[in-house]
Amino acid sequence: MIIVVANSKGGVGKSTLAVHLAAWLHEQGHKVTLADCDTQQSSSEWIREAIPEIKAVRLDNPDIILNELPILAQDADYVVADGPGSQTETSRALLLRGDLAIVPCKASMLEVRALAKATEVLRQAQDIRGGIPKAVIVLSMVGKNYRLTQDMKDAAAALSLPMATTAMTLRQIYADAPGQGSVVWNLGSRAREAAHEAEALFREILPDAVAPAARQAVKA
Ligand SMILES: Nc1ncnc2c1ncn2[C@@H]1O[C@H](COP(=O)(O)OP(=O)(O)O)[C@@H](O)[C@H]1O
Ligand SMILES: [Mg+2]
Structure with missing residues (x-):
């Protein structure tokens, strides 16, 4: 399965999500x-330090x-592809090959509005490929007291992408994690909440990827 982390905006948390997802899988x-x-x-350097067992390759055209x-x-x-910030043709190539697109988006009305543009290439790929890649928006860098407004829900719904x-x-x-050459769940007690959140997110998006032993552990 090829999972593409895509949003043609930079600085929305793509590499952070991609590295954590690869490490979790x-x-x-x-x-x-x-x-x-x-x-x-940045993500290939980070993953090499964090989890050297994961094969990291650079594909830049x-x-x-x-x-x-x-x-x-x-x-x-699983191949986890960390997408670029702006090169449209690189994004297009990824979305023509991916099975699932994860679209991190900062939780602000401006960013959600910008998603229409940022996901244009995704929609083209889905149109050509009969709905593939499946896609899901993940809100990133959400403030502590943040509440998803109805405006934002409507804007996301208008894109017909699930969130x-x-x-x-x-x-x-x-x-801090890249500087430590690590992922959050290996950074001790200070990172506990982040670790739980990342685990919950990946279980939600990729329920079939959860290790059988871990599945039972939760049920028990
Ligand atoms: N949930 C988060 N909380 C705080 N900082 C974050 C979070 N996600 C990403 N960052 C930081 O924001 C910046 C951009 O994130 P990055 O994953 O590199 O985005 P992109 O790959 O989309 O450019 C980086 O400095 C990163 O460490
Ligand atoms: Mg990046």
Whole structure:
């Protein structure tokens, strides 16, 4: 399965989500490859420090992405592709190959409005491919006392993209994690809430990826 973390805006939390998702899938026992498709290459450097067992590759041009992603997918249970901030053709290539698109979006009306533009390439890909990739919006950097306004719900609904119930909250620990070469659940008690939230988010988006043992642990 190829999971693309996409939003053509920069600084919305794509790399943070991609690295944590790749690390979580790895911990569920899956074979994971992180495809760093941003020219800044921050996620591949981060994952190499955080979880060296995860294969990280840099794919920085649309042709290479179109050619290589299916090959990488044959050799892994999950390929997590961290998308670029602005290069439209790179995003297009990713969305023409992805099975699922996760779209992080900052929780503000301006950002949600901008999603119409930022997800244009996603809609083109879905149109061409008969609804694939499936997509889900994840609110990122949500303030502590934040409440999703009806305006924002309406704006998201107008895009006909589902929104995950679990959001990623604005927390210093996420911003500290790359400097520590780690993911939040390996950063001790200060990161406990962030760790719970990330776990809840990934379980919500990818219920089938949860390790069988972990599934039972929750039921018991
Ligand atoms: N939930 C969060 N809380 C606090 N800071 C965050 C959060 N998510 C991301 N950041 C920080 O915001 C900046 C942009 O995030 P990043 O994941 O690099 O976004 P993108 O890949 O979309 O450009 C980084 O400095 C990152 O550490
Ligand atoms: Mg990034």
